[in-house]
Amino acid sequence: MALLEIRNLHVEIDGKPILRGVDLTVNAGEVHAIMGPNGSGKSTLAYVLAGKADYTPTEGEVLFNGKNIFEMQPDERAAAGLFLAFQYPLEIPGVATMTFLRTALNAQRKKRGEAEFSTPEFLKKVRNLAGELGIDPAMLRRAVNVGFSGGEKKRNEVLQMALLEPRLAVLDETDSGLDIDALKIVADGVNRLKSPNNAFVVITHYQRLLNYIVPDVVHVLSKGRIVKTGGKELALELEARGYVEYQEEVPA
Amino acid sequence: MNAEVTAIKTAAETTLAQEFAQARGRLPGDKAVAAQRAAAFDVFAQEGLPHRRVEDWKYTDLRVLMRDAKPLAAPPDARSKAIAKTAGALVGDVETRRLVFVDGAFVPELSDIAALEPGLSIGSLAGAMAGGDPSLATHLGKLAPASDVAVALNTALMGDGAVIRVAAGATTKRPIHLLFVASEKPAATFTRSLLVVEKGARAMLIESHEGPEGTDYQVNAAVEIFVGDEAHVDHVKLIGEGPDALHVSTLAAAIGEHARFNTFTFTAGGAVVRNQLFLKFDGEETVAGVRGATLLKGRQHADTTLVANHVARGCQSREMFKTVLDDEAHGVFQGRIIVQQGAQKTDAKMMTQGLLLSERAEMDHKPELEIFADDVQCGHGATTGALDDELKFYLMARGIPAAEAEALLIQAFLGEAIEGIEHAGLREALMDQVAAWLARRG
Numbered sequence: 001m002a003l004l005e006i007r008n009l010h011v012e013i014d015g016k017p018i019l020r021g022v023d024l025t026v027n028a029g030e031v032h033a034i035m036g037p038n039g040s041g042k043s044t045l046a047y048v049l050a051g052k053a054d055y056t057p058t059e060g061e062v063l064f065n066g067k068n069i070f071e072m073q074p075d076e077r078a079a080a081g082l083f084l085a086f087q088y089p090l091e092i093p094g095v096a097t098m099t100f101l102r103t104a105l106n107a108q109r110k111k112r113g114e115a116e117f118s119t120p121e122f123l124k125k126v127r128n129l130a131g132e133l134g135i136d137p138a139m140l141r142r143a144v145n146v147g148f149s150g151g152e153k154k155r156n157e158v159l160q161m162a163l164l165e166p167r168l169a170v171l172d173e174t175d176s177g178l179d180i181d182a183l184k185i186v187a188d189g190v191n192r193l194k195s196p197n198n199a200f201v202v203i204t205h206y207q208r209l210l211n212y213i214v215p216d217v218v219h220v221l222s223k224g225r226i227v228k229t230g231g232k233e234l235a236l237e238l239e240a241r242g243y244v245e246y247q248e249e250v251p252a
Numbered sequence: 253m254n255a256e257v258t259a260i261k262t263a264a265e266t267t268l269a270q271e272f273a274q275a276r277g278r279l280p281g282d283k284a285v286a287a288q289r290a291a292a293f294d295v296f297a298q299e300g301l302p303h304r305r306v307e308d309w310k311y312t313d314l315r316v317l318m319r320d321a322k323p324l325a326a327p328p329d330a331r332s333k334a335i336a337k338t339a340g341a342l343v344g345d346v347e348t349r350r351l352v353f354v355d356g357a358f359v360p361e362l363s364d365i366a367a368l369e370p371g372l373s374i375g376s377l378a379g380a381m382a383g384g385d386p387s388l389a390t391h392l393g394k395l396a397p398a399s400d401v402a403v404a405l406n407t408a409l410m411g412d413g414a415v416i417r418v419a420a421g422a423t424t425k426r427p428i429h430l431l432f433v434a435s436e437k438p439a440a441t442f443t444r445s446l447l448v449v450e451k452g453a454r455a456m457l458i459e460s461h462e463g464p465e466g467t468d469y470q471v472n473a474a475v476e477i478f479v480g481d482e483a484h485v486d487h488v489k490l491i492g493e494g495p496d497a498l499h500v501s502t503l504a505a506a507i508g509e510h511a512r513f514n515t516f517t518f519t520a521g522g523a524v525v526r527n528q529l530f531l532k533f534d535g536e537e538t539v540a541g542v543r544g545a546t547l548l549k550g551r552q553h554a555d556t557t558l559v560a561n562h563v564a565r566g567c568q569s570r571e572m573f574k575t576v577l578d579d580e581a582h583g584v585f586q587g588r589i590i591v592q593q594g595a596q597k598t599d600a601k602m603m604t605q606g607l608l609l610s611e612r613a614e615m616d617h618k619p620e621l622e623i624f625a626d627d628v629q630c631g632h633g634a635t636t637g638a639l640d641d642e643l644k645f646y647l648m649a650r651g652i653p654a655a656e657a658e659a660l661l662i663q664a665f666l667g668e669a670i671e672g673i674e675h676a677g678l679r680e681a682l683m684d685q686v687a688a689w690l691a692r693r694g
Contacts, residue, residue: 095661
């Protein structure tokens with residue numbers, strides 16, 4: 001059984017069709033890249049998988065581990081192993097990063113019937129991961145993402161991902177706003193997590209990130225549909241030739 | 253007595269007049285106090301209960317909200333005192349010097365008045381009045397505005413309270429905790445307390461108010477605090493009254509120069525609450541924090557009305573009030589910062605924020621600045637809104653269920669005000685109170 005099965009997915013926002021028949025199958029152990037021009041529906045796909053309100057599926061289905069995700073609340077999807085690294089991580093004044101991380105981790109474990117982490121276990125785990133990702137421990141004492149630079153916010157997303165150990169992680173333009181060193185750190189974080197049991201969907205506008213997170217499959221999303229699927233060489237092709245031909249290929 | 257008494261209209265007003273007429277002969281105090289009571293009662297007799305056409309009481313119309321007035325509470329019996337033994341949970345495990353008042357009367361046998369720190373003196377108001385304490389003449393009623401009807405009623409009918417003095421340079425080791433407990437009798441209590449902190453002294457005063465469910469008792473509690481030059485005073489008021497209670501309380505403080513003064517009000521109980529603060533910055537270069545957190549549900553009504561009067565130059569005040577409202581609750585914040593002509597270099601910033609958890613809840617903010625000096629930094633802000641859906645989604649996308657996500661955001665909202673409390677143990681106790689409130693909300 002595929003880990004993620006998207007069949008003929010149509011999604012509207014405020015009555016406006018954004019996704020117009022997306023099909024995508026992701027198996028455990030795979031890394032998929034979704035590329036495409038601005039406005040093609042990449043972020044919509046990410047949000048609808050995570051369960052954002054106002055993103056209304058009108059047709060088709062999405063099965064995660066064989067379960068219809070539209071019957072699950074965002075927190076239930078997360079506990080089932082779905083993770084979205086946000087393109088624009090939010091600042092939450094007044095909520096300490098550690099409280100946030102612990103609440104999230106223990107809520108997921110509780111829902112899965114697993115024992116909650118003890119405080120020392122939890123602290124050790126977070127500190128180790130933060131060290132690997134080059135995150136200053138002082139940042140962990142601040143409120144979630146408050147006063148973080150763009151790059152720090154993205155690294156914090158990867159820290160959350162590493163801590164929560166999802167089955168499927170969707171990275172929505174995690175590379176945007178990162179310098180090359182930060183990009184490598186983020187990519188290393190993803191590569192360390194890769195296993196035969198999990199999968200990644202890497203949404204990006206540029207090929208650059210894919211030098212470090214090497215995809216098994218590359219899809220081109222344009223005007224709400226996947227218009228081309230290929231191997232990792234497709235990303236290089238896109239980098240060289242741009243998205244122009246795909247924008248023209250698809251009738252509106 | 254005054255001959256121009258206007259017609260007394262409501263049942264509550266009639267009862268209050270009867271109670272005063274019956275009690276005035278036995279209320280404590282000498283002739284001077286009796287005259288003070290009579291003058292105060294005249295203010296009430298002229299004005300009646302405050303109503304919505306009185307601007308300062310616009311949102312809290314006591315003629316409507318106070319259907320009747322309760323008889324003055326009788327001295328507590330053994331049964332009432334027994335209830336008080338289990339009270340005081342609002343402060344959590346903070347170690348305090350506890351002074352217990354049951355139905356408005358000081359109960360020495362439940363209070364901790366032994367081994368006072370050097371420079372600290374504690375007595376009851378009734379005791380001070382009976383003993384002719386000279387500090388009453390110099391302090392009592394000097395700060396609370398006589399024209400305010402709630403204060404006037406308090407002055408007319410005050411039965412007991414605490415009289416505390418911290419001598420120059422002295423420090424209290426533990427916070428002094430005035431624990432006001434109502435028994436199950438539907439009675440009215442009028443307490444007046446005095447705290448005089450002399451030059452360079454340091455003290456923390458906690459007042460907490462609690463009572464049982466199912467009794468529509470009435471509380472009118474006033475505290476006057478004299479903060480001496482270079483003194484450091486923290487005041488925290490916890491309003492955890494029973495759900496049917498009417499609570500009106502007043503803090504009046506005058507603050508000397510180079511002093512530090514913090515006051516925090518936490519409101520979670522009571523059917524109708526009016527919390528008044530009258531602060532006067534008398535000395536230069538004082539720093540003050542004036543904050544509050546209010547949690548309301550059901551049909552609770554809570555009004556915080558603040559007047560911060562900057563008289564002296566170079567003082568800094570920070571006002572921050574946060575109100576969380578669920579169901580059909582009604583919150584009110586009226587805040588007025590006055591900067592007098594001589595109060596150049598005043599730095600005052602006031603913020604009031606309402607968080608609506610229900611479409612039927614209502615929050616009214618009325619911030620006002622009255623500035624008569626030309627070299628000042630003053631600002632105010634007022635916001636009302638619902639929880640941020642984007643933040644809630646972010647938390648839920650990490651696996652946190654909706655109710656828990658909301659709780660985290662509500663705690664963060666209130667936490668910004670609660671963080672202003674300097675006493676760490678009390679901060680924790682209040683965050684625990686918030687968590688308990690949220691848990692009851694489900």
